[in-house]
Each structure stands twice: as C-alpha cells, then as structure tokens.
Amino acid sequence: xxxxxNKVMLIGHLGDEVKIHYFEGGNCIARFPLATNETYTNxxxxxKVTNTEWHNIVVRNKAAEICEKYLSKGDKxxxxxxxxxxxxxxxxxxxxxxTEVHVQDFTFLTTKNESLQNTQMQGTAPQNExxxxxxxxxxxxxxxxxDDLPF
Amino acid sequence: xxxxxNKVMLIGHLGDEVKIHYFEGGNCIARFPLATNETYTNxxxxxKVTNTEWHNIVVRNKAAEICEKYLSKGDKxxxxxxxxxxxxxxxxxxxxxxTEVHVQDFTFLTTKNESLQNTQMQGTAPQNExxxxxxxxxxxxxxxxxDDLPF
Amino acid sequence: xxxxxNKVMLIGHLGDEVKIHYFEGGNCIARFPLATNETYTNxxxxxKVTNTEWHNIVVRNKAAEICEKYLSKGDKxxxxxxxxxxxxxxxxxxxxxxTEVHVQDFTFLTTKNESLQNTQMQGTAPQNExxxxxxxxxxxxxxxxxDDLPF
Amino acid sequence: xxxxxNKVMLIGHLGDEVKIHYFEGGNCIARFPLATNETYTNxxxxxKVTNTEWHNIVVRNKAAEICEKYLSKGDKxxxxxxxxxxxxxxxxxxxxxxTEVHVQDFTFLTTKNESLQNTQMQGTAPQNExxxxxxxxxxxxxxxxxDDLPF
DNA sequence: TTTT
DNA sequence: TTTT
Numbered sequence: 308x309x310x311x312x313n314k315v316m317l318i319g320h321l322g323d324e325v326k327i328h329y330f331e332g333g334n335c336i337a338r339f340p341l342a343t344n345e346t347y348t349n350x351x352x353x354x355k356v357t358n359t360e361w362h363n364i365v366v367r368n369k370a371a372e373i374c375e376k377y378l379s380k381g382d383k384x385x386x387x388x389x390x391x392x393x394x395x396x397x398x399x400x401x402x403x404x405x406t407e408v409h410v411q412d413f414t415f416l417t418t419k420n421e422s423l424q425n426t427q428m429q430g431t432a433p434q435n436e437x438x439x440x441x442x443x444x445x446x447x448x449x450x451x452x453x454d455d456l457p458f
Numbered sequence: 459x460x461x462x463x464n465k466v467m468l469i470g471h472l473g474d475e476v477k478i479h480y481f482e483g484g485n486c487i488a489r490f491p492l493a494t495n496e497t498y499t500n501x502x503x504x505x506k507v508t509n510t511e512w513h514n515i516v517v518r519n520k521a522a523e524i525c526e527k528y529l530s531k532g533d534k535x536x537x538x539x540x541x542x543x544x545x546x547x548x549x550x551x552x553x554x555x556x557t558e559v560h561v562q563d564f565t566f567l568t569t570k571n572e573s574l575q576n577t578q579m580q581g582t583a584p585q586n587e588x589x590x591x592x593x594x595x596x597x598x599x600x601x602x603x604x605d606d607l608p609f
Numbered sequence: 610x611x612x613x614x615n616k617v618m619l620i621g622h623l624g625d626e627v628k629i630h631y632f633e634g635g636n637c638i639a640r641f642p643l644a645t646n647e648t649y650t651n652x653x654x655x656x657k658v659t660n661t662e663w664h665n666i667v668v669r670n671k672a673a674e675i676c677e678k679y680l681s682k683g684d685k686x687x688x689x690x691x692x693x694x695x696x697x698x699x700x701x702x703x704x705x706x707x708t709e710v711h712v713q714d715f716t717f718l719t720t721k722n723e724s725l726q727n728t729q730m731q732g733t734a735p736q737n738e739x740x741x742x743x744x745x746x747x748x749x750x751x752x753x754x755x756d757d758l759p760f
Numbered sequence: 761x762x763x764x765x766n767k768v769m770l771i772g773h774l775g776d777e778v779k780i781h782y783f784e785g786g787n788c789i790a791r792f793p794l795a796t797n798e799t800y801t802n803x804x805x806x807x808k809v810t811n812t813e814w815h816n817i818v819v820r821n822k823a824a825e826i827c828e829k830y831l832s833k834g835d836k837x838x839x840x841x842x843x844x845x846x847x848x849x850x851x852x853x854x855x856x857x858x859t860e861v862h863v864q865d866f867t868f869l870t871t872k873n874e875s876l877q878n879t880q881m882q883g884t885a886p887q888n889e890x891x892x893x894x895x896x897x898x899x900x901x902x903x904x905x906x907d908d909l910p911f
Numbered sequence: 912t913t914t915t
Numbered sequence: 916t917t918t919t
Contacts, residue, residue, distance in 0.1 A: 309796075309810075310836070311772045311773070311796040312838070313770060313798065313813060314770070316767045318716070323916055343766040344762035344764050344918065346762050346919090357919090359917075360843060361845065361916075361917085382917090383917090385463060390859075392813055414463060416685075461620070464647065465617070466618075467618075468692075469612070469614035494611075494692075496615065496691070511693060541708075543708075555707075556706075567771075611867070622912095625912055648915090683914075716763050716764065763918070763919070
C-alpha cells in the first residue's frame, strides 16, 4: 500500500473496433478508443456546445479477449481502471507521450452483438475482478513481461 | 457481468478499534465504524453546520487481518467497496436492517502505529486487490461459507 | 473542507416508479429503489448465484423533477451521491434506521420513455451539477429546510 | 445529459508548487503535478517494483486560489475531476498532446501549512462543489473564455 | 421491486 | 473515431 489512489471511471462509446495483440507467452493486450461527451451552454453566446474526449483504453489477457469478442464500434461500456503514462520514440526521433486507461473492471452497457447474452455473465470477470466473492475459475496470468514493448 | 455497478468510496476516521472474528475454516471478518463529515452553512441562519455520517465497514480474510493489525481508533483511511444490506432478527423478535460497506480495496492515510512503515506496502493488498499487476504472494481464500452467519 | 470523502456510484435498474413529494416552499424530494446485481459461482457447489442489492435513492428539487419526468420502473440509470443515514420513530414506537443515497449527479442509461430525446440534454443537470463548465440557467434552491421532516 | 461519465479520482502528493495564472477578466487557472504510486512484486524476479505516475492537475478560479494558498510541494491531496486532452503547437512546430485532470472537487489530506485549519472549511468548496447542501456564498464565474489559450 |  |  502506497497511500495513494489512481482511479478512472468512464462510461462511453467505442469509437472503433477492439484491436488485440498476442504475445509469445500467451498474454495479450487489447486496445480501443472510448468517447465521452460533455454538453454545456456557452454563457456568452448562449449556444450549446458538445465536447468529446477520447480515451485510450487498454485491457489485458482474459479481459482483453472478452472485450475483443463482445464489444464493437459504437457499443456503450463502463470501464474502471488506472491512468498510466507511456512514452516511446517516434519515427522522427522525437519522444511521444500518451496517457492510457488500464482497465481493472468493466461492464457492458449495450452490445450490438446480442448473441452473448449468457456468456456475458463471465464477461465481467477481468483480471483479479474485485467484485467477485468467489475465485474465478480460470486463473489469469498478469505477468507484465511485455512492459517494455512499445504498446 | 450484470451490467450494474455498486461502488462506495470513503475517506474517513475510525470511530473505534477494529473488531475481528475468526471462523472455523480459518476465514475471518473484521468490522469497524468509519466517520465522514460534511460541513456547510445554513442559508437561513448563517450558522455553520457539521454532519457526521457513520459507516459500517466490513473487511474479510487477509485484508481483515491487515486492518486489525495496523488500524486504530482515530486513524484516517480510504476504503472502496460495495454496499450490502443485511438483516437479522433482534432479541426483541423484530427484524433489524443494516447497510454495510464490504471492502474491496483500501489504503492507509494515517496510522498512529508508525511501525508499519515497511509492512504497509502489502497492507494495501486486500482480497483480489485490483491495482496489482502481479499476483499477490499469498492466495486469499474468499469463500463465503459464512454467508448465512449473522454478521 | 473536512478532509473526508463520502461517495457512492451506482448503475442499476429502478425497481419502482419515482415518487415525488413537494414541500410548501416549492422544494421537492424524489425517491426510488435501485437494484444492483452481483453474480458469482459458489466455489463449493459450483452453482451460479445472483445477489440483488436494493438502494434507497433520494433526489432533490430540479433533479428530482427530471427523474420523476423521465425515469420509469425498469430503466437503467447511473447515480452518484453520498451515503446518508436517517432514523425515525416507527408506528410501534421503535426507532427505524435507513441508509440512503443522496444524489449529486446522474445520467440516464436507458429510458423507456423515448420522448425525452432532446430534453434529455438538460436531464443531467442536477443540483450544482459538477460536470458543467457553465452555470445552469435555472438556479436551484437547495436549502434543506425540510431536514427534520421524516423523509 | 449525454449518457456518458468521465471521472478521475486521485490521492497523491504534489511534485511541485502550485502555479497560478490570472486572466484579464479575473478568472484564473492553477496547475500542479500530482504523483501516485503503485507497488508490486515482479513475479519472475521476486523484486519489489514501484511505479510513479505523474498527473497534470488543473484547477480554476476560486478553487485555484485555495489550492495556491494552502497546498505546497509534498502535500497529500484528494482530487476528483475529468480527463481532458489538450493539444498545442510546440516551439519546433510539432503538435504536443497532454492529458489533464480538470478538478471538480478536492480535499486536503495533509498540509505543511497548518495555518489553514479554520480556513480549510471553505477550502473544499470548488466550482459548483457538489457535496454542499447549501449554496456557496461566492458565485464562481466558470466561463471558459480562456479555452483556446495554450494552458 | 429491477435487470440479464 | 463514438453517441444523443
């Protein structure tokens, strides 16, 4: 315990399909962009303004596979996780910086693919899913042996 | 996954010592009251008002033991968990209802017992601690075989 | 500022219609039950178990009227607020205790009444709505002159 | 209402002093870096690893002035807000991207400057402070007329 | 009393 | 690039 807290909670829509990448050891990582919207009225002009924020969502291993299987562009989802900054060297030699949301928990709020109905139940059991009183049947290997890969 | 969310996040002070109870199988449960305060100014009278809410905190197994070991009355702590309603029959034959916060994660914000400094690191690794990329060294048995006990 | 935090975040379904009550000064309060579900597999028996928790949701003034207008039994909603304990004397003379969630923010995730489409935009502007950069057009009177009424 | 949620909750330590900037109309914006830590044990090597994430915190107007007045490098604070991405053109002509946490609520968890004790009460009344039953005495102008400035 |  |  470090006495700190790093928590993000988002409800938004997928702006694109889930992209998954498998590592040699069998681990995998999934990524997708998530849009949240804010609407307000400009006080000076009186016009209604909508701002969209795009978030880089990152999911690992079993949870990644569930997302890849059941989520599609446009779906609404709740994700909970941590902010993580990542840097890498761009092709032009300059450093690039990105902030990602590394998912610890999620729940589907709509899915276009309605075939998941029953499967959906275990769909919310990501890595070390905190809201499960009993242990998940499938042990999830969370080893971050990919940590220095440019993802 | 059920498509729902049940989350509570509190920062408050312990109103009493942690009380722990061990079950036969080795499981245990710890309880303590946590106070949060709200201060506002009454618009009509202009006086400052402070309201204190008391929350029933429930922690299980390894996390319970960490709390019992390191937290004391007056300590400040962050807890995250789920709301759970519990009912039982009182001595007068009437049903009693209580709402509890079942802890999934926590972090110490102050402790009177400063001896924990180093131990503190694993102090924040409750059951299925979600913010850990690697697995906790000690597997935590979360079996709720005590679920129908009146706690 | 009191150095404490009292926050609840729920996604659930309304178990009943919104009940609204108006006070003399024009203030009002709305209440509805909200269900969250938890599903897990019993480790011993292998059977799937679903637990439902019921939460007492309380909304005030303008936000209350929006809820009453647009939410119906069965709708899914996100609510954010504070835990508040309330006690009152029952008809049998015994004290009763309830824990409520006093809403500070909310967003509709589905509504059966689809006629709200456009109105919905301001539907998420409860009292002192925090996610609005510009001020809401309608000042909301939040005076808690009803605090000792048995609601 | 947009049916989305964009929420960040952090407990961390200030990595530097609060920097405040005043605009012509009297509005102001404060910024400071906030560190959160994550500690875990590498499963392969068995060594303990600590990761620090740095977050760009942005506060506006009255809340900004309170932060500037009472927070110092090293202080621990809870902040709640929204993720906001900002881009601007760097001196080299390349676009720069940053993710910021725009604060909606906060509470001091420690302060080196203990003189605030009493003042602290209003220290937690940022813009449209959601946890206040009564209205703040000082109306806060939240107009974002500075939105296209490179902050 | 909700929902999947 | 989402959604309402």
